[in-house]
Amino acid sequence: MRAFSYERATSPQGAARALAATEGAKFIAGGTNLLDLMKLEIETPTHLVDVNDLGLDTIEDSADGGLRIGAMVRNTDLAAHARVRRDYAVLTRALVAGASGQLRNKATTAGNLLQRTRCPYFYDTNMPCNKRAPGSGCAAIDGYSRQLGIIGTSEACIATHPSDMAVAMRALDASVETVNADGDTRTMPLADLHRLPGDTPENETTLEPGEMITAVTLPPAIGGRHFYHKVRDRSSYAFALVSVAAVVQADGTGRVALGGVAPKPWRREEAEAALPDGAAAAMAAILDGATPTDDNAFKVTLAERTLTAVLAQAQE
Amino acid sequence: MKFDSPAGENLFDRATVIGQPIHRIDGPLKVTGHAPYAYERHAVVEGQVYGYPVGAGIAKGRILAIDTTAAEAAPGVLGIVTTLEHDPIEGVFDYDPVRHFGGDEVLHYHQAIAVVVAETFEQARAAANRLGIEYERDDSAAFDLAATPEAAGETDTAPAQTVGDFESAFASAAVTLDETYTTPAESHAMMEPHATIAAWDGDSVTLWTSNQMIAWGRGSIAKAFDVPAENVRLDSPYIGGGFGVKLFVRSDAIMAGLAARKVGRPVKVALPRPMIANNTTHRGETIQRIRIGADADGRITAIGHHNATNALTTAGGENSTLPTVAFYAAANRLVVNDPARMDLPNSNAMRAPGETAGLMAFEVAMDEMAEKLGMDPVELRILNDTQVDPGNPDIPFSDRHYVECLNRGAEAFGWSSRNSAPGATRDGVWLIGHGVAGAYRPAPVLASGARVVLTPDGRLRIESDMTDIGTGSYTVMAQTAAEVMGLSVADVSIGLGDSDFPVSAGSGGQWGAASATAGVYAACVALRQAIAERLDMAEGDLTFENGMVRTGNTSVPLGEVGGGTDLVGEDAIEFGAFRSQEVLVATFGAHFVEVGVHAHTGEIRVRRMLAVCDAGRILNPMTARSQVIGAMTMGVGAAIMEEMAVDHRYGFFVNHDLAGYEVPVHFDIPSQDVIFLETADAYSTPLKAKGVGELGLCGVSAAVANAITNATGVRVRNYPVTLDKLLSGLPAA
Numbered sequence A: 001m002r003a004f005s006y007e008r009a010t011s012p013q014g015a016a017r018a019l020a021a022t023e024g025a026k027f028i029a030g031g032t033n034l035l036d037l038m039k040l041e042i043e044t045p046t047h048l049v050d051v052n053d054l055g056l057d058t059i060e061d062s063a064d065g066g067l068r069i070g071a072m073v074r075n076t077d078l079a080a081h082a083r084v085r086r087d088y089a090v091l092t093r094a095l096v097a098g099a100s101g102q103l104r105n106k107a108t109t110a111g112n113l114l115q116r117t118r119c120p121y122f123y124d125t126n127m128p129c130n131k132r133a134p135g136s137g138c139a140a141i142d143g144y145s146r147q148l149g150i151i152g153t154s155e156a157c158i159a160t161h162p163s164d165m166a167v168a169m170r171a172l173d174a175s176v177e178t179v180n181a182d183g184d185t186r187t188m189p190l191a192d193l194h195r196l197p198g199d200t201p202e203n204e205t206t207l208e209p210g211e212m213i214t215a216v217t218l219p220p221a222i223g224g225r226h227f228y229h230k231v232r233d234r235s236s237y238a239f240a241l242v243s244v245a246a247v248v249q250a251d252g253t254g255r256v257a258l259g260g261v262a263p264k265p266w267r268r269e270e271a272e273a274a275l276p277d278g279a280a281a282a283m284a285a286i287l288d289g290a291t292p293t294d295d296n297a298f299k300v301t302l303a304e305r306t307l308t309a310v311l312a313q314a315q316e
Numbered sequence B: 001m002k003f004d005s006p007a008g009e010n011l012f013d014r015a016t017v018i019g020q021p022i023h024r025i026d027g028p029l030k031v032t033g034h035a036p037y038a039y040e041r042h043a044v045v046e047g048q049v050y051g052y053p054v055g056a057g058i059a060k061g062r063i064l065a066i067d068t069t070a071a072e073a074a075p076g077v078l079g080i081v082t083t084l085e086h087d088p089i090e091g092v093f094d095y096d097p098v099r100h101f102g103g104d105e106v107l108h109y110h111q112a113i114a115v116v117v118a119e120t121f122e123q124a125r126a127a128a129n130r131l132g133i134e135y136e137r138d139d140s141a142a143f144d145l146a147a148t149p150e151a152a153g154e155t156d157t158a159p160a161q162t163v164g165d166f167e168s169a170f171a172s173a174a175v176t177l178d179e180t181y182t183t184p185a186e187s188h189a190m191m192e193p194h195a196t197i198a199a200w201d202g203d204s205v206t207l208w209t210s211n212q213m214i215a216w217g218r219g220s221i222a223k224a225f226d227v228p229a230e231n232v233r234l235d236s237p238y239i240g241g242g243f244g245v246k247l248f249v250r251s252d253a254i255m256a257g258l259a260a261r262k263v264g265r266p267v268k269v270a271l272p273r274p275m276i277a278n279n280t281t282h283r284g285e286t287i288q289r290i291r292i293g294a295d296a297d298g299r300i301t302a303i304g305h306h307n308a309t310n311a312l313t314t315a316g317g318e319n320s321t322l323p324t325v326a327f328y329a330a331a332n333r334l335v336v337n338d339p340a341r342m343d344l345p346n347s348n349a350m351r352a353p354g355e356t357a358g359l360m361a362f363e364v365a366m367d368e369m370a371e372k373l374g375m376d377p378v379e380l381r382i383l384n385d386t387q388v389d390p391g392n393p394d395i396p397f398s399d400r401h402y403v404e405c406l407n408r409g410a411e412a413f414g415w416s417s418r419n420s421a422p423g424a425t426r427d428g429v430w431l432i433g434h435g436v437a438g439a440y441r442p443a444p445v446l447a448s449g450a451r452v453v454l455t456p457d458g459r460l461r462i463e464s465d466m467t468d469i470g471t472g473s474y475t476v477m478a479q480t481a482a483e484v485m486g487l488s489v490a491d492v493s494i495g496l497g498d499s500d501f502p503v504s505a506g507s508g509g510q511w512g513a514a515s516a517t518a519g520v521y522a523a524c525v526a527l528r529q530a531i532a533e534r535l536d537m538a539e540g541d542l543t544f545e546n547g548m549v550r551t552g553n554t555s556v557p558l559g560e561v562g563g564g565t566d567l568v569g570e571d572a573i574e575f576g577a578f579r580s581q582e583v584l585v586a587t588f589g590a591h592f593v594e595v596g597v598h599a600h601t602g603e604i605r606v607r608r609m610l611a612v613c614d615a616g617r618i619l620n621p622m623t624a625r626s627q628v629i630g631a632m633t634m635g636v637g638a639a640i641m642e643e644m645a646v647d648h649r650y651g652f653f654v655n656h657d658l659a660g661y662e663v664p665v666h667f668d669i670p671s672q673d674v675i676f677l678e679t680a681d682a683y684s685t686p687l688k689a690k691g692v693g694e695l696g697l698c699g700v701s702a703a704v705a706n707a708i709t710n711a712t713g714v715r716v717r718n719y720p721v722t723l724d725k726l727l728s729g730l731p732a733a
């Protein structure tokens, strides 16, 4: 870990301003991802702006009947919130499928969205990695890629976004609210937050430098039955090989988002029309254009079979 | 004390303290955080500073230069030791052929090449990242076991066992199997990382460390630092698991010692978790070709087993043929172990080395044979039991109850209600399967010494360099002394793991408990003799009971015998050749497993497990059970998730931390039952005990794999059996 300076921001705009003021500064929320990466010097911020004390830790009903989740709401609190459990159960299920109790107590909503990939070569600084060291190459594509992405990836990077929470939020059509150093706020669909890697896998989001996430909003509840099926080799405390977030309505229509397969929560709204025709048809459309490696080709089949499991459960 | 003939009836047969389920005496210290592990021994020496190790970033080649300028200028840095300033320091034993440190040659990834010492841990770590290391990479390296001539069976390595004429017996057998199985490299993944605090006093050095074999470690350190062994003290009272990777000192101890000498301060070094997999040792990969021939009734006539495995030098590797030479009867046998010299980190002992990977494969092969024969897999095993060494029928097993393990287990598990048709049992969306496998592991022993001190307050203190790696050594040794001296365990205190104490067997190869308790017995007998002399009586006329020594009608409290001074007994048990020459002493078991496999996703969940163990007298059923259920858990890991993935281009284990290398979590651990047969092996030790710690792991993974096949109809011969290998073969949902 490199030496860094630290300040505790007192307002969201103040935090954004502090960040803009120092080259190489970063926000720190729960620190559960950032600090690990700093210890390995994969992240080397010169200055940390602590955003924990900005009053962004509440969950409120929004005027349109939806929900506004403060950026610093802890994963544990979000999962346990009565309305989330009742109206957005897919989100609770995704959250509790992630990490461990201790980590969820610390991890925040914004931090979770912005956590970085778990590609093992990204974590080993002796290895080439375009995301960590742009232009150095990608050790994973021809290496051990069982965990890595099958769609939305590029020749420069096949890493996945590891979040479970974000997959459920994507299925719920969440939006992200931000503020910048000038105090300008904006709202964007979560779908637009993460970028695909293309030639620049180091650029992971569409946030401007210094732009801070203040909240995530959910539109009004959509009913239906909510599922989050996370598949992994052990039964807990592991990242997804494939996860399926689904909200299925009584008439067989619904929404599906996938985790563990892409550099961002993966959803194709247009493919969901095929859901009433069954998992095979829907998944073929959702994963159309997939370019898996030999190591992770099974994820294509697994995604379809996991969706089959979810749809079968929806019919019970 | 010499153990040179089988034990007769003796005081252990009364088993008033030994054999009782006594709670671990070190348990309260451990669960309250008062048992300090090596890195936390803040009080043992003043002025400790931190060393942070650096591992090589290439797998093979040379270090051209290490620029320390920036690191030296970093805040808090006290000194830097680089590999270039030392001659190579090798492991002291032939079977631990590692390069701990020193020299410009890189033999494997994350070989230790520097240690940076600073006032704080954070400063040391930060400065370690400032080293400028220049490598010359050697691309002529071998990282892919499957590509070696050994794996292809193209070498003419001498067989480990040839009996009869395997080839023709196999060719003429009515039913045959010829399959290749693979097991991956595995990491020990013990909780406590390798860690050492080293402090010099002139030419003498003390290492507070985490090590299974104190006397071996002392020798290694003496050689590494070129000082006489008397000048070396190792202290390792609590060890957070080892599983074989702490049999020998590792680079943490070498770097701590070198750094402490250089900076003139006590230095502590722990290997960071991501460095352990590639810096230290692992269970080697194996590629095993197994051939079995049987007559139509299932009697095995031919066993062939060829094992290829990776070794940094030919002395390493996972010898999966070890159990094959003795487990089952067959008049014709051809067994070859063929380690391939490769440039991966060195593979070395990991819990039940050889048996684990061997039985992972062979016990699946037995399941496949049963299928081919249309026989019940329990029956097939029973039919092919042997009571003698199949390679030398004049040598009987000293005490073998494998058949009883199978029968008892089958009954307790409800084996008879198993559906032998694969893929045909359901519980909702779960496919249910049941599997069985046999367990076999020799019961070695090593000479083991102890000192017992009877103090005037009537208490007894035991001192031995024996280690407790979480196994229960403290407790069973105290029980042994209590039994022999007529005390209760509460009257006994015990110090272990210190090289100032008498040399013991140490912990490894499941010899620890059996050997060390026999060593305590020897010391207690010496003490009883001292007491007898004091009382001017013959030892045989004395009875030790309830804290008293009694003869005829007179009883004296033990504490009073010394008349205000300590009485000391010190001795070692030495095992005579009869034990290895006249008989085969081994342990046996049977594992039964029920799994559920998700019909859609292939997710595997073990649902219940049963182990039946035949391991001689069980010294303490509670600590023994802990050993076995821990081993069963490890076997589940090996069966369905654990694999160190090899990158064949860069030559290293890629998933080298505990996020990438998955071991079972609590939720993976189902109900586990253990049955110990009430046996006692007079050939083994005076206590008639054998080990269980490794037996518990043997065969577990095969039982899981066989259950998965029974659940799904899919046979996977490449461990771990992960869901991706099942998907294409799952029955229609």
Ligand SMILES: Cc1cc2nc3c(=O)[nH]c(=O)nc-3n(C[C@H](O)[C@H](O)[C@H](O)COP(=O)(O)OP(=O)(O)OC[C@H]3O[C@@H](n4cnc5c(N)ncnc54)[C@H](O)[C@@H]3O)c2cc1C
Binding pocket: A026, A027, A028, A029, A030, A031, A032, A033, A034, A035, A036, A051, A071, A097, A098, A099, A100, A103, A106, A107, A108, A109, A110, A111, A112, A113, A114, A115, A162, A163, A164, A165, A211, A212, A213, A214, A237, A238, A239, A240, B659
């Ligand atoms: C062992 C382990 C297992 C895990 N398993 C899972 C799992 O199974 N599933 C899963 O989904 N996750 C898992 N995680 C990841 C965990 O969910 C994330 O580490 C956590 O959500 C990050 O939140 P944080 O608040 O700690 O973020 P931090 O570490 O504080 O920050 C993460 C990033 O977000 C940025 N940031 C923080 N707040 C803001 C803001 N308001 N605006 C803009 N940028 C901001 C930071 O600068 C940093 O770049 C695991 C983590 C660990 C360590």
Ligand code: SF4
Binding pocket: A117, A119, A120, A121, A122, A128, A129, A130, A131, A132, A137, A138, A139, A140, A141, A148, A156, A157, A158, A159, A201
């Ligand atoms: S997949 Fe991406 S993160 Fe992984 S090594 Fe390649 S570039 Fe780096």
